[in-house]
Amino acid sequence: MTEPVIYDIGRPGLCAMPFPAPDVPRAPLPDGMVRDELRLPEASQLDVVRHFTRLSALNHSIDKGFYPLGSCTMKYNPRINEDMARLAGFAGTHPMQDEEVAQGNLHLMFTLQEWLKEIGGFAGASLQPAAGAHGEFAGILMVRAYHLDRGDTQRRKILIPDSAHGTNPASTAMSGYSVVEIPSDSRGNVDLAALRAACDDHVAGLMLTNPNTLGLFDEHVQEVVDLVHGCGGLVYGDGANMNALLGIARPGDLGFDILHYNLHKTFGTPHGGGGPGSGPVAVCERLAHFLPGPIVERVDEGNPSLVRREPPEDGDLTYYHLVMPPKSIGRVKVFHGHMGIFVRAYAYIRMHGPDGLRRVAEHAVLNANYLQARVGQWFPIPQRDRICMHEFVAEGTVPGSDVRALDISKRLMDFGIHPPTNYFPLIVHEALMIEPTETESKATLDTFAAAMAQIAREAVEQPELLHQAPHTTPVSRMDEVKAARELVLSYWNVKQ
Numbered sequence: 001m002t003e004p005v006i007y008d009i010g011r012p013g014l015c016a017m018p019f020p021a022p023d024v025p026r027a028p029l030p031d032g033m034v035r036d037e038l039r040l041p042e043a044s045q046l047d048v049v050r051h052f053t054r055l056s057a058l059n060h061s062i063d064k065g066f067y068p069l070g071s072c073t074m075k076y077n078p079r080i081n082e083d084m085a086r087l088a089g090f091a092g093t094h095p096m097q098d099e100e101v102a103q104g105n106l107h108l109m110f111t112l113q114e115w116l117k118e119i120g121g122f123a124g125a126s127l128q129p130a131a132g133a134h135g136e137f138a139g140i141l142m143v144r145a146y147h148l149d150r151g152d153t154q155r156r157k158i159l160i161p162d163s164a165h166g167t168n169p170a171s172t173a174m175s176g177y178s179v180v181e182i183p184s185d186s187r188g189n190v191d192l193a194a195l196r197a198a199c200d201d202h203v204a205g206l207m208l209t210n211p212n213t214l215g216l217f218d219e220h221v222q223e224v225v226d227l228v229h230g231c232g233g234l235v236y237g238d239g240a241n242m243n244a245l246l247g248i249a250r251p252g253d254l255g256f257d258i259l260h261y262n263l264h265k266t267f268g269t270p271h272g273g274g275g276p277g278s279g280p281v282a283v284c285e286r287l288a289h290f291l292p293g294p295i296v297e298r299v300d301e302g303n304p305s306l307v308r309r310e311p312p313e314d315g316d317l318t319y320y321h322l323v324m325p326p327k328s329i330g331r332v333k334v335f336h337g338h339m340g341i342f343v344r345a346y347a348y349i350r351m352h353g354p355d356g357l358r359r360v361a362e363h364a365v366l367n368a369n370y371l372q373a374r375v376g377q378w379f380p381i382p383q384r385d386r387i388c389m390h391e392f393v394a395e396g397t398v399p400g401s402d403v404r405a406l407d408i409s410k411r412l413m414d415f416g417i418h419p420p421t422n423y424f425p426l427i428v429h430e431a432l433m434i435e436p437t438e439t440e441s442k443a444t445l446d447t448f449a450a451a452m453a454q455i456a457r458e459a460v461e462q463p464e465l466l467h468q469a470p471h472t473t474p475v476s477r478m479d480e481v482k483a484a485r486e487l488v489l490s491y492w493n494v495k496q
């Protein structure tokens with residue numbers, strides 16, 4: 001990197017922040033609290049502002065440009081969500097405050113639980129898990145608790161289609177189950193014959209992503225669910241792709257027993273930087289007692305722990321309190337989960353309303369099908385004959401050229417576009433998984449299509465241009481293996 005960094009701009013003695021005079025007597029710091037060996041930069045406030053403003057623009061983000069990163073739902077996050085999450089009453093509450101003085105927060109959490117039940121068609125919900133993968137883990141622990149509670153101890157296997165996200169087998173293994181992979185058929189559905197053969201009384205459940213990571217709604221979802229239920233297993237739904245279903249189909253109605261939501265994907269929290277997220281789980285009636293807790297419950301006759309209570313002026317005795325479901329798998333998170341994301345999801349759902357949520361899904365699906373038709377002019381699409389849901393997977397290959405998906409993705413960065421998801425799902429050769437989301441205009445989709453057309457031409461005419469891309473970013477083609485294995489996190493280590 002040739003650009004100046006804060007350590008070089010700074011000078012000893014400069015200070016960005018005037019500290020207020022202390023209002024308590026000065027006292028020496030305890031030994032060991034001041035570490036003189038740390039080479040912290042000293043810089044003026046302007047230097048610091050410029051430093052961080054420059055850094056903030058180096059990375060790509062949804063606020064800078066198109067971000068069709070498949071399966072991640074990089075939609076525009078309405079600014080109203082941020083305003084709501086920063087309201088002092090939400091942002092300033094401490095999780096150890098008494099229920100009595102946190103009724104507004106609990107009301108919001110309760111309402112969000114209710115909405116998530118309604119949207120997915122479920123009987124219970126818990127907001128505890130911190131992200132999608134964490135929701136999976138909680139979900140599989142519930143599967144386990146359910147079988148053990150019935151004295152059904154011989155179930156050891158969780159069935160997972162080969163198109164699944166890597167977190168599915170990881171959550172399964174962490175819960176102590178073994179993974180049985182189920183192949184996909186030629187149309188991208190779960191292979192029913194293979195599933196039938198795997199279904200026996202050792203099956204604890206199936207983890208199904210629907211629409212799956214090929215962007216396809218399983219054409220036999222009812223048979224899949226019935227086969228698993230038929231052998232005594234439960235059906236877990238990976239809800240990362242709920243953006244395709246909102247207001248149109250409810251996993252609970254399809255027979256799913258558990259579903260996690262990725263609030264940060266579907267309901268408008270920025271998540272390009274890796275978190276925090278939120279992965280609530282919703283369940284059918286027979287699993288409600290096993291939910292991770294505490295969850296929020298509403299009492300209509302006032303605070304149950306107070307013997308006498310002055311009726312409030314408006315006569316409304318509604319009271320919210322935290323309860324542990326009777327057979328709960330326990331806590332999976334400190335305190336109550338990620339409140340800031342609950343507020344954003346609440347604001348998002350409230351703002352859209354039921355009809356608006358349905359339009360989100362309709363436009364997400366429409367945009368993906370439009371792009372599938374355009375991109376399919378230049379790149380192979382294995383499931384072209386099918387209508388995709390909110391995303392589709394193309395092959396990053398061009399006849400007569402040796403370019404790979406990675407080259408195409410890197411070249412897209414020169415157009416100010418974030419690459420699609422690469423090499424996932426694993427069952428598509430040179431996979432490029434493209435998810436435009438509902439928030440992009442036709443003009444943006446056309447710009448992307450034009451970039452793909454140009455890249456397809458370049459792949460034949462000047463393949464080196466693609467092999468060496470990107471050309472316009474602060475850092476060009478990296479040795480990604482070396483970058484992952486020999487991560488250097490300290491500036492001083494680079495300098496020395």
Ligand SMILES: *Cc1c(COP(=O)(O)O)cnc(C)c1O
Nearest residue numbers: 071131132133165167240262277
């Ligand atoms: C994103 C995703 C996950 C994991 O969710 P996180 O919130 O990132 O933990 C799981 N499955 C699928 C299909 C996903 O797209």
